[in-house]
Amino acid sequence: MRIDVDNLSFGYDYRTVLKNVSFSIESGDFLVIVGQNGSGKSTLVKCLLGINKVPDSKIFLNGIEINDFSNWIQIGYVPQKFDDFNYEFPITVNEILNVTKLTKADEDEKLEIMDNLGILTLQNENINTLSGGQMQRVFIARALMNHPTLLILDEPTVGVDQDNTDRFYRVVNDLNDQGVTIMLISHDLNSSKANFSHAMWLDNGEATLKNISEVALGGEE
């Protein structure tokens, strides 16, 4: 999915978080967004998802103005924390994935996705008994249920052990090879094994986008 952001500013109440952010990525790109805590990474992502309402003509998804965009099912999203999810009430991994897959992914595909993420054995577990890392992978699986053409991952490997982090990057890199556009928020560009094509720094709400050759040449500022 192609994304164009044009001079986007966004704030909560009286506070500006994003300042004149502009960038574009093509379908099939792999963008990593880096920046300090509180620099506005999650805020930017929520704008792209329509969770944060933005003025007209600031964001275009596949060329469609975001306030007219309706094909949200194309986007898979793994939120940073699962605050939005009302857990503590019993529900199994399978039940979550089954209600999420609206039509496309069939049962075999679901199992394959779970297998790739190493959560096949957790199918009938109550999610409230899972560890943080297992929970994270369940939410990644959920994001993959409806064949996304854009996958947005907000700090998905925080608190996940090295083996599973490696496994995670294999899955994400594979998806990108298959043409899925990836937007990955990471606190640390250097340690990630992402095959990214572009990196963007958010600093105090201001964005600088570079492609991979520029990153390799110039390094971080």
Added chain:
Amino acid sequence: MGIEPLIMASSFIRALIEREFMQLALITGVFIGFLAPLIGAFVVIKRLSLIADTLSHFSLAGLAIGMYFINILSLPIGDPLYIGMVFGIIGALLIEVLRGYYRNYKEISMPIVISIGTALSALFISLSGGFNSSVYNYLFGSILTVGRNFVIIISLVTLVILALVIIFYKQIVIVSFDEAYARLLGISVRKFQIVTTIILGIVVSLAIETVGVLLVGSLMIIPVATAMKVGRSFKSTLALAIIFSEASVLLGLWFSYIFSIPSGATIVLFNIAIMVSVVILKKFFFNRSLKEKQS
């Protein structure tokens, strides 16, 4: 002891076979016992447990206004229940509006709606002649006096709600557990909220007939609270909640008939007794399995 419980059970069963009012009470109890925890589960998931009590107080205002219309103004309404249902729905929508208005202090909506409901109730109860037996019944329930009309309404409502839950199962579950994600899946969250809110208002106002305004909340919440502690999957938790709830209704009806004690209170006390037993049993088994693991 010994043979006595059998005699008591058989006299209860004979009453069920011979007395129409017992049959109507049983049907009503079984339907409400099914609907209350079914709807209650979704309320609990969304952390809105107090909404049932709030709506019951608002619905009481409708019942009081209905009594005023019928007793004082002699309007041909038939049953205050209808106005109670309308108020249940209005109260539910009012909560939704207030929750949007006080975005960061959503729970403020509850005391506001309770206040309006209680004030209007007090006013119209007094205007329509003060405290009487129907007011007592609204407060504490009167399942043994429900009429045929009511049973028809509750059967239809149960069927419609059950059908909606089955048809929209996926959407309802996603919207309850994760609103943000539901929106991303293209589900019209707003529409779902309005429909579920209306359903909630209707169920609460119907449940008032069974256990009364003051106990409706417990009927919807306690079986779910019990089931949450032992269920593993969402479906098994729902099923357990309904089983606990139906058991309380049946035991409550039986005991209230045998001992001539208020049915609503008895049903709710059984709900609580089941909760306490489950909590204790769980602790016992959980501790034992821990010890087995350690040894």
